[in-house]
């Protein structure tokens with residue numbers, strides 16, 4: 001049994017992570033953290049978990065967490081996360097970090113996009129990016145895995161095999177994305193209140209969303225080409241779910257069939273990526289670790305569509321997939 005802890009256990013990703021970990025035969029959940037001193041029971045914080053785990057959330061130091069856990073899932077916001085993760089690693093824990101802190105490799109780029117100094121810059125360039133479909137071999141045996149962002153997961157899975165195969169052009173890629181409201185986390189923000197978000201569809205972070213450098217970095221590193229994507233996310237009045245529609249110039253002479261075959265060939269053995277002839281939708285992947293993808297040729301453009309559940313394949317399911325790889329368990333354990 002692997003003793004596991006969750007940091008930031010009051011949040012949405014932590015709730016869905018607990019739901020998955022409690023189905024995992026090799027996991028014992030031994031610590032849940034919060035900044036609150038009232039020590040709420042997990043069932044008070046997440047009523048859907050009532051009867052499944054008898055544990056209180058506690059305001060624990062990293063040293064206290066390290067005493068109780070072998071592996072830690074960090075569900076904290078950026079900057080707060082790396083400050084704790086660095087201590088946990090030094091205390092011998094293995095960590096899957098949900099925040100953006102270890103996804104980029106350059107402290108200056110991090111500061112530019114996130115507006116703070118990185119608390120642990122030395123580890124940035126050495127950390128494995130936890131997208132198993134691209135980096136499975138490096139994730140195995142890693143002590144620290146940077147769980148990808150939700151939008152980057154959907155965007156990179158849609159684009160990476162096509163870019164690598166040279167069937168779409170790297171310049172001029174446009175990524176139009178939509179997310180349910182849980183993508184913004186549980187804490188109250190005015191634009192997320194029901195009367196603001198319900199019956200509304202609005203873009204945000206136009207030209208300046210923090211997932212842009214993450215998408216460009218991974219696509220450029222893994223595909224060996226420089227991209228400079230235009231990424232525009234939208235908030236939609238749904239609880240969960242994310243849809244990416246990406247537009248790219250087709251390389252000359254590449255047919256619609258070849259585009260689809262390129263995705264089918266790359267993902268043929270992947271347990272969680274389904275390449276469809278039909279059109280993906282968020283309902284088909286809700287509460288699952290699947291990413292559904294298709295591609296169409298429209299004139300000189302490839303239109304690639306991918307759908308995920310932002311809290312599962314975009315966060316907690318991906319974290320469990322990474323955990324399974326790190327500890328050499330069957331990759332699909334607790335996920336199918």
Ligand SMILES: NC(=O)c1ccc[n+]([C@@H]2O[C@H](COP(=O)([O-])OP(=O)(O)OC[C@H]3O[C@@H](n4cnc5c(N)ncnc54)[C@H](OP(=O)(O)O)[C@@H]3O)[C@@H](O)[C@H]2O)c1
Nearest residue numbers: 008010011012013034035076077080098099183185186315
């Ligand atoms: N939501 C998604 O779809 C999604 C997808 C991929 C990645 N992520 C990333 O996963 C992480 C968790 O996301 P989430 O949606 O679960 O967020 P969340 O619902 O806001 O939960 C985060 C928890 O962290 C704690 N926290 C907040 N600020 C803190 C601070 N400064 N120091 C220490 N603890 C703090 C809070 O717990 P207490 O108040 O109880 O201490 C909070 O409940 C974030 O880094 C996020 O960017 C989220």
